[in-house]
Amino acid sequence: MAAIDARDVPADPVSEERLSASGLEYRVVDMSDPGQRRGFARADARGFLDKEPDDETIRLMGEMMSERRNLGVYAPGADMPVATVDSWVTPMTVPGASGASIDLWAISAVTVAATHRRRGIARNLLEGELRAAASAGVPVAGLTATEATIYGRYGFGPAVPVxxxxxxxxxxxxxxxxxxxxxxxxxxxxxxxxxxxxxxxxxxxxxxxxxxxxxxxxxxxxxxxxxxxxxxxxxxxxxxxxxxxxxxxxxxxxxxxxxxxxxxxxxxxxxxxxxxxxxxxxxxxxxxxxxxxxxxxxxxxxxxxxxxxxxxxxxxxxxxxxHGWLRILDVPAALAARTYRAPLELVLRVSDPLGLADGSWRLRIGSDGRAIVEVTTDAPDLVLGVDALSSLYLGGVSATTLRAAGRISASAEVAAAVQDAFACAVAPALTIWY
The missing domain is CATH 3.40.630.30 (Gcn5-related N-acetyltransferase (GNAT))
Structure with a gap:
């Protein structure tokens, strides 16, 4: 069980202000309230093209969602949200000893009604989740995507192919x-x-x-x-x-x-x-x-x-x-949480349009596979976006492949060294949708 409870984290004030300026209310949904629970469950079903949920389905969904942080975006006077998202903090297995893990801000139930597309709602839902996670001290966010072209703009990278x-x-x-x-x-x-x-x-x-x-x-x-x-x-x-x-x-x-x-x-x-x-x-x-x-x-x-x-x-x-998409929020915490297969020392420069993981760090990996990550102003050996770093994180995506695709900037030797250090003996896997 993760030490951080996402339900204790309030709605992101930046997204709240932006959506309010558009006449929309962005707030945490009270799942103990039957009307709010029903409205959220119906909006979730509508967003994923499911049939209208019956009372028993709503009850079961309510039991599950009561363990999560649920947010809705509401038009004036509406009982049913026009957009939804929910999240929770859960352990994700990382390379290391059996059971080694990192806290993951898991994001699910992202929907926007067809009547309210292209109004910046999805942007505020996703950016609000990332700011909320970062404010709570969670180093990585993750999701599984029904559509593959949405989440890269928010810094997510595909990290666990299946x-x-x-x-x-x-x-x-x-x-x-x-x-x-x-x-x-x-x-x-x-x-x-x-x-x-x-x-x-x-x-x-x-x-x-x-x-x-x-x-x-x-x-x-x-x-x-x-x-x-x-x-x-x-x-x-x-x-x-x-x-x-x-x-x-x-x-x-x-x-x-x-x-x-x-x-x-x-x-x-x-x-x-x-x-x-x-x-x-x-x-x-x-x-x-x-x-x-x-x-x-x-x-x-x-x-x-x-x-x-x-x-x-x-x-x-x-x-x-x-399948599994990751978004690093705290570079030192994320990189220090896992172990590596080969020694490595380099300076990496990470760009992040949201500013959450932007910066330069010296990464030192010892012969024991443990990493030390320190802020530095030295010239970088590896330049990449937070989405590419997130894809590399678990070793399921090759650094040499990303270099060939122009997604990272580094010499062939540096990319090969990163690949040797980050790779896993067994491929990462995510056996469920969330």
Whole structure:
């Protein structure tokens, strides 16, 4: 649990003043008030093109959002906001010992009504969140983006790419099962699936750079136990159990009947495993499943071993896309929070149009992988925007690639040294949306 509670942070006064000048009210929403809770939930559903939420959906959303800082933008006299955002402070795993983490200001539920576009509302929502996070002393903000062209202007950079996998199961040639003594796979009931999803994710994320904790409504949704889910009755779950009877992996999935033959596609809703044996067993369950034509999975690490598990790698289609976006707010705190794979000393100049992370620092990384970051006026070896630094932060994006793209200014030698220091042995991953 993070030490900082975002609910204690007031609405950003700069955004409040700007929106007030446009005749709009920007304020924290009281989720204990039934009318405000309903209005926020309806606006959130409208923004994400969901159907009108029923009373039970609103109740469940209210339970989740009561743990977060919720803000709405209101037109005069309106009960339903024209824009929404919510946030909370959560640990994000960073490179280092198991469980090493940094406080992350997680941003979600960013919506603007179609009737109020291009009025500066989104800008004030996002900039207000960043100023609020910085004022609270949170060093990094993050989000997952439904649209990829919005957030770079606020200093966010794509930092955790993920893979979307499609497997032609029959063509793949099957996956060899682990020894029965190592792990077994068994079906579980929906309520047990919720508990297994939570349990395995909470342990596995501690060793998965870039990941964050889930929350109860997330797991209920993955298990098909939320009202209004048209796919709920299709959801099934299995778990991988080790020789000691401990659940080490879990898979929630649906089987979607194909119209062209007596077969189905297996769509993975969530797959989590904390051991290689459990991961192999769950992939084998999915790919070897009788009467399955294709297996689909998203939010997989870019180094998922699946292509190396099947006999025919050409049966696996791997589409890499952006997923986890980060925005550094405090450069010294962020860089000192993680460890590195190689020594490094350089001066970096970071530009930030909002001024939150603007400055020059000398970064010294010792042989122990720990960093010391100090303000300096020396000439820089590396010049970059806060968005590029945020992309580099977890080691999921290559410094040499960013140099080739013109996103950072440095010699080839410096870019290579940064890459050696920042890289991770295992690719960062973010296995949930938030």
């Amino acid at each position: 893979s979307k996998l499609r497997v032609e199961a029959r063509r793949a040639g099957g996956i060899s099962l682990p020894a029965a003594d190592d792990v077994t796979v068994e079906y579980i009931e929906p309520e047990d699936l919720i508990a297994a999803l939570d349990e395995v994710h909470e342990r596995a994320r501690l060793d998965r750079v870039g990941d964050v904790p889930g929350w109860p409504l997330r797991w209920r949704r993955m298990a098909g136990l939320v009202p209004g889910d048209d796919r709920a009755r299709h959801v099934r779950g299995v778990r991988a159990v080790d020789a000691d009877g401990v659940t080490r992996g879990v898979l929630a999935y649906t089987l979607d009947e194909r119209n062209d033959e007596f077969a189905a596609d297996l769509a993975i809703r969530h797959l989590d495993a904390e051991t290689p044996e459990a991961l192999r067993a769950l992939w084998a369950f999915a790919v070897n499943h009788d009467l399955v034509r294709d297996v689909h999975a998203d939010l997989r690490p870019v180094d998922d071993p699946l292509p190396w598990l099947v006999a025919n790698q050409r049966a696996v289609q791997n589409t890499v896309h952006d």
